[in-house]
Amino acid sequence: MPLVTTRELLDAAIADGSGLAALNVLHLETAEAIAAGAEAAGGGAVLQISENCVRFHGSLTPIADAATAVARASSAPLSVHLDHAEDASLIAEALRLGFSSVMVDGARLAWEENVALTQGAARDGRAAGAVVEAEIGEIGGKDGAHAPGVRTDPEEAARFAEATGVDLLAVAVGSSHAMTERTAAVDLELIERISARVPVPLVLHGSSGVPDDALVAAIRSGMRKINVSTQLNKVFTAAVRERLGADPGLVDSRKYLGAGRESMTGEVERLIRLFASAGSQE
Template identity: 80%
Template sequence: MPLTTTRELIAQAATDGVGLAALNVLHVETAEAIAAGAEAAGRGAVLQISENCVRFHGGLAPIAAAAAAVAEASSAPLSLHLDHAQDPALATEALRLGFSSVMIDAATLPWEENVALTRRVVAEGHAAGAVVEAEIGEIGGKDGAHAPGVRTDPDEAARFAEATGVDLLAVAVGSSHAMTERTAALDLDLVRAIAAVVPVPLVLHGSSGVPDDLLVRAVAAGMRKINISTQLNKVFTAAVRSRLDDDPALVDSRKYLGAGRTAMAGEVERLVRLLASTGVDR
């Protein structure tokens, strides 16, 4: 079906009282896995392309075109989102390419600079009809700048949302990027406190390190968009490694990448269903 928009997916998730799975694309096989998993779960998802992914591919346009083609060939409602862009020019390019949402990550900047840059991207995004996400209280694990103990202040988050006009707000409540063990301890009381004063949907980054039960409770507490990457990468890579171990003479990359894609699709389906278990599907 045609690409849907992140705005539509977020609105539907809010209506249903569920979490929206926002899943990172690394290459075309992972985009295909996300589409297949979402189809099997019978719900929509966000295909996210990060600045790191753009750097790996040497540019945004080719991987964006591939992800869009996969989404348009899918029966699941899927949107395209630019994740963790620190370069505003990349956000501009994504909007030009038809992304329905972008994240500008200026959380490492001083407050005034973060607000100013975010407001600039929000204005540009809204002019293009897109949703803009930003971050306050840097999520742990990015460039080693913050430990997982960093927390977002609810009042500061509310002031930031008002000052910038942002549509989605990523907050720090105990998760950390790139965790390979699912041992993060979320502060659910803080999630509730932030959700009570911030008028826009909240985003949980670093969700791969959060156990299943806490993901469900975080959604119930007020988190709406749930970003997951490392957990899917783990499953994909484990399947590739197993396939190569089983057949050391294997040289056809389609056969081991296919194994990774199949395994990841299964995990996508499981996670999409899990995030929907707090609302209409419960």
């Protein structure tokens, strides 16, 4: 189907109280797994390309073109998003390439610098018709919004959203990036307080470390866009290891990358269904 916008996917999630799956692309096989998993689940997803991913590939255009082609060829509603961009020129490039959403990450900056960077991205995003996400953590945010122990202050989050004009806000409520164990305890009461004060949808980063039941509870408490990367990488890599372990003489990379893609497809389907279930409260 035609590429959809993140705004369309977000509006649908808001309407039914579900969580929008925002899943990170590392290379072509992961983009294909996200598309296949979304098709199997009968739902939509955001294909996210991070600044780190761009650095790995050497530039944005090749991986952006690949992800966009996969999304366009899929029967599932998919959008393409730039994730965790600290470089304003990279945000501008993503907007030129037609990304329907971008995330500006100034959480490591002082408050004034973060606001200024985010204001510029929000202005450029509006001009391009794109959704702009930003991140806030503790005052100053020197360790980032999702470093262990950081919690977002609801009043500060409200002031930041008002000052910058962003469309989405990533907040710190107990999750941390790159967790390989699902042991994070999210603060549901804090999510509710932030949601009540902030006039834009909230984003949960570091979701890979959060157990399933807590993810559903977080969505029901006010989280709307749910970012997942490490959990998908774990599943993909485990399948590759298993395939290579079963056949130490294997040299055709398609065979072990194919195993990773297939395994990740199943996890994508499971997560999209899980996030959708939050919208059907009993």
